[in-house]
Amino acid sequence: MTHDLRLDRLAKTYPNGTAALQELSAEIEAGAFVSLLGPSGCGKSTVLRLIAGLELPSRGSVEWPRGRAALGFIFQEPTLMAWASAAKNVALPLELGGVAEADAGQRARAALDKVGLAGFADALPRELSGGMRMRVSIARALAAEPAVLLMDEPFAALDELTRGKLNDDLLGLWTERRFTGIFVTHSVFEAVYLSQRILILSGRPGHLVADIRNPAPYPREAGYRTSPAFNATARDILSVLEDVST
Amino acid sequence: MRLQLLRIILPVALFAGLIWLWEWSVAYWEIKPFVLPPPSAILAVFETDGPSLLASAWTTLGTTLAAFVLAVISGILLATLFASSRIAEAALSPYAVTLQVTPVVAIAPLIIVWVGLDKAWLAVLILAWIVAFFPVLASATAGLKAVDPNLRDLFRLYHASFWQTFRRLMIPSSLPYLLSGIKTAGGLALVGAVVAEFAAASGNTNGLAWRILEAGNRLQIAKMFAALMLLALMGVILYALLSFIEWLLLHRWHGDRRNT
Numbered sequence: 414m415t416h417d418l419r420l421d422r423l424a425k426t427y428p429n430g431t432a433a434l435q436e437l438s439a440e441i442e443a444g445a446f447v448s449l450l451g452p453s454g455c456g457k458s459t460v461l462r463l464i465a466g467l468e469l470p471s472r473g474s475v476e477w478p479r480g481r482a483a484l485g486f487i488f489q490e491p492t493l494m495a496w497a498s499a500a501k502n503v504a505l506p507l508e509l510g511g512v513a514e515a516d517a518g519q520r521a522r523a524a525l526d527k528v529g530l531a532g533f534a535d536a537l538p539r540e541l542s543g544g545m546r547m548r549v550s551i552a553r554a555l556a557a558e559p560a561v562l563l564m565d566e567p568f569a570a571l572d573e574l575t576r577g578k579l580n581d582d583l584l585g586l587w588t589e590r591r592f593t594g595i596f597v598t599h600s601v602f603e604a605v606y607l608s609q610r611i612l613i614l615s616g617r618p619g620h621l622v623a624d625i626r627n628p629a630p631y632p633r634e635a636g637y638r639t640s641p642a643f644n645a646t647a648r649d650i651l652s653v654l655e656d657v658s659t
Numbered sequence: 660m661r662l663q664l665l666r667i668i669l670p671v672a673l674f675a676g677l678i679w680l681w682e683w684s685v686a687y688w689e690i691k692p693f694v695l696p697p698p699s700a701i702l703a704v705f706e707t708d709g710p711s712l713l714a715s716a717w718t719t720l721g722t723t724l725a726a727f728v729l730a731v732i733s734g735i736l737l738a739t740l741f742a743s744s745r746i747a748e749a750a751l752s753p754y755a756v757t758l759q760v761t762p763v764v765a766i767a768p769l770i771i772v773w774v775g776l777d778k779a780w781l782a783v784l785i786l787a788w789i790v791a792f793f794p795v796l797a798s799a800t801a802g803l804k805a806v807d808p809n810l811r812d813l814f815r816l817y818h819a820s821f822w823q824t825f826r827r828l829m830i831p832s833s834l835p836y837l838l839s840g841i842k843t844a845g846g847l848a849l850v851g852a853v854v855a856e857f858a859a860a861s862g863n864t865n866g867l868a869w870r871i872l873e874a875g876n877r878l879q880i881a882k883m884f885a886a887l888m889l890l891a892l893m894g895v896i897l898y899a900l901l902s903f904i905e906w907l908l909l910h911r912w913h914g915d916r917r918n919t
């Protein structure tokens with residue numbers, strides 16, 4: 414078995430009656446970088462929350478054939494503790510997991526180094542820019558070295574330039590750690606750039622409409638973003654999205 | 660820097676000017692001392708009745724602080740219960756609200772009868788607690804509810820225990836709310852203590868309110884003013900102290916709240 418995670422006819426209806434997800438089946442192999450793409454409200458966040466165990470499925474199941482992996486979660490907002498320094502925020506998952514404070518602090522600083530925030534370990538979130546806060550959030554998710562990293566539109570609130578930079582950094586971190594990445598986005602271009610595979614969800618309640626592999630070399634070569642191959646994949650996806658919306 | 664100096668000098672100068680104007684007007688218009696005593700007469704009261712006034716102030720302050728501490732502890736405990744159980748909140752919050760909206764002056768006679776006049780101090784303590792308790796409960800409840808749901812999820816994701824979540828997430832994120840409630844409670848504990856002393860209207864309580872009543876009955880207006888000033892001073896100091904504590908705890912974390 415090469416896959417890490419299997420979603421088996423996963424469905425979710427919230428207690429208030431909202432049907433968020435109709436039926437989703439997919440297998441995600443270890444070390445893959447997969448995007449969940451779709452318009453807002455089609456249940457993408459719900460899928461991540463189900464995988465993370467933050468919600469229970471109404472039907473179907475989330476299965477971990479090789480045992481439940483350690484998870485990291487990056488939210489759309491940085492979701493930092495306003496009262497704690499960057500290093501303290503990053504150390505949180507470690508400390509909650511029982512790592513001694515001094516040790517956790519050291520590992521947190523190393524994780525901040527990794528995301529380019531070496532000099533900001535003692536800064537409070539409010540002293541950092543939006544992009545830097547997101548980097549802290551990434552460092553926190555990676556500090557505990559998760560096997561699976563769940564990301565819920567983490568860069569949606571950032572400006573285009575910062576977003577492009579963080580996309581590249583994320584690929585760099587993946588190259589180094591080879592975690593399984595599940596990345597939710599509603600940006601076609603971000604999905605194409607980041608992922609080896611793109612699951613397109615649509616409708617309310619959401620369901621899978623396409624499972625597209627991106628054959629371009631991974632991690633990305635320089636200039637991929639403006640290459641014909643990039644455009645071709647983006648065009649395929651856009652046409653799928655147009656088909657379902659008409 | 661000069662602006663800051665002005666902010667201190669101006670109020671002090673204004674205060675001195677007003678005192679002088681008061682002293683001068685009483686003399687100039689020949690106002691009877693039992694209508695409005697001059698500042699000098701009020702000051703003189705502290706020479707003759709200083710010890711008894713200060714003893715009374717001490718009593719009132721003691722009641723106030725005890726009621727305040729009880730209010731803070733019980734308010735936080737109940738808010739925690741509310742935050743962890745919706746059923747408890749639904750069942751109990753109507754009583755808390757009812758207690759809050761019923762004027763304390765109206766409840767006072769009942770409490771005093773129940774407790775007994777010989778234990779008037781206890782009645783006063785209970786009444787002051789009732790008044791001070793609600794803002795702590797309300798602000799702590801609001802604070803605990805304002806916790807970022809994503810952060811809560813993060814703690815769940817990492818299997819944080821209840822105490823880890825409580826200590827590392829609930830307390831810090833509700834602190835700004837809680838402290839503003841605590842600040843209000845400090846002032847209200849004093850108000851509650853004085854109102855309750857008035858309602859008890861007995862030498863048993865021996866607080867500043869009793870001194871005011873006593874002096875009023877004997878038409879010692881200057882003494883009334885002296886007691887009143889002690890009360891105002893106590894209120895101001897209490898408020899300043901709590902504001903300072905709030906600043907100490909918050910200025911680093913919640914910099915945006917520094918000026919509020």
Ligand SMILES: Nc1ncnc2c1ncn2[C@@H]1O[C@H](COP(=O)(O)OP(=O)(O)O)[C@@H](O)[C@H]1O
Pocket residue numbers: 427428429431432433451452453454455456457458459460
């Ligand atoms: N906790 C919840 N309770 C009720 N309805 C919810 C809840 N979370 C999400 N929904 C609803 O479920 C649907 C899918 O939501 P979501 O998974 O957040 O979509 P997406 O992330 O794709 O925008 C939406 O209609 C949303 O309003």
Ligand SMILES: [Mg+2]
Pocket residue numbers: 457458459565566
């Ligand atoms: Mg979403």
